Amino acid sequence: MTPFPERIAIASRNEHKLREIARICADWPVAWLTTQDRPDEPWPDVEETGSTYLENALLKARAVAAALGVPALADDSGIEVDALGGGPGPRSARYAGEGASDERNLRQLIRAVAGVPSSGRTARYRCVATIAFPDGSQVHAEGVCEGTLVGKPRGSGGFGYDPIFVPAGWDRTMAELSPEEKDRISHRGRAFRALRDLIAAP
Numbered sequence: 001m002t003p004f005p006e007r008i009a010i011a012s013r014n015e016h017k018l019r020e021i022a023r024i025c026a027d028w029p030v031a032w033l034t035t036q037d038r039p040d041e042p043w044p045d046v047e048e049t050g051s052t053y054l055e056n057a058l059l060k061a062r063a064v065a066a067a068l069g070v071p072a073l074a075d076d077s078g079i080e081v082d083a084l085g086g087g088p089g090p091r092s093a094r095y096a097g098e099g100a101s102d103e104r105n106l107r108q109l110i111r112a113v114a115g116v117p118s119s120g121r122t123a124r125y126r127c128v129a130t131i132a133f134p135d136g137s138q139v140h141a142e143g144v145c146e147g148t149l150v151g152k153p154r155g156s157g158g159f160g161y162d163p164i165f166v167p168a169g170w171d172r173t174m175a176e177l178s179p180e181e182k183d184r185i186s187h188r189g190r191a192f193r194a195l196r197d198l199i200a201a202p
Contacts, residue, residue, distance in 0.1 A: 003200060008131065009033040011046070011064035011074035016159040017188075021073070024183050024192045033070065042067045053077065053090055053128035054140060061132035069134055077127035077187055079161045081109070081149065083116045089126075092161070102160050106153065109161060113149055121149040125165065125174075125187035129195045139198050143190025147174075158182060 008030045012018055018034055025032075035043050044063045050056040053076040061074035078092030088095040088109070096104040113121055124147065130140035146168040153163030155175030162174035167185055174182055183189040 127187040141194035
């Protein structure tokens with residue numbers, strides 16, 4: 001008997017993230033519920049007011065699990081730049097202000113590290129993925145992808161800070177990788193694969 005729930009709701013309205021999760025979790029033996037294919041469900045709008053990735057992920061997952069009555073999957077992620085003391089971190093999606101676009105956030109980070117020599121532009125992507133159950137229990141896992149930042153955006157794939165993030169061991173930015181290459185090494189790919197292993201553990 002599979003330990004996986006029959007249905008899991010994905011607690012996100014971000015189309016880029018929904019596509020990535022669908023690819024990464026394609027082998028999960030579940031039926032997925034999303035805002036795109038179930039728009040009539042009572043999906044809550046959740047403000048990410050937590051101070052950590054886990055807090056934000058749980059806020060989203062617990063709200064959707066409670067509203068829909070099924071287990072809900074969520075993640076929160078960000079980029080951590082050593083020269084910025086680990087920032088923007090959990091505020092990565094709002095780095096240029098509330099409601100900022102990916103492009104505005106990207107430009108803000110490029111400006112912030114403009115005076116930092118290339119050798120000092122070490123950074124990492126971090127993701128915490130969680131499943132919250134209607135009974136209040138939860139499981140979570142973390143994934144990290146180390147790398148460095150370049151000064152000019154390159155590539156048209158991915159989203160967020162991908163055009164300036166070069167994963168360790170690669171000479172291309174995350175935005176220059178194929179979706180399959182990115183999923184194999186990305187923070188989100190690692191977090192969701194670890195989460196799958198936790199759920200499937202006997």
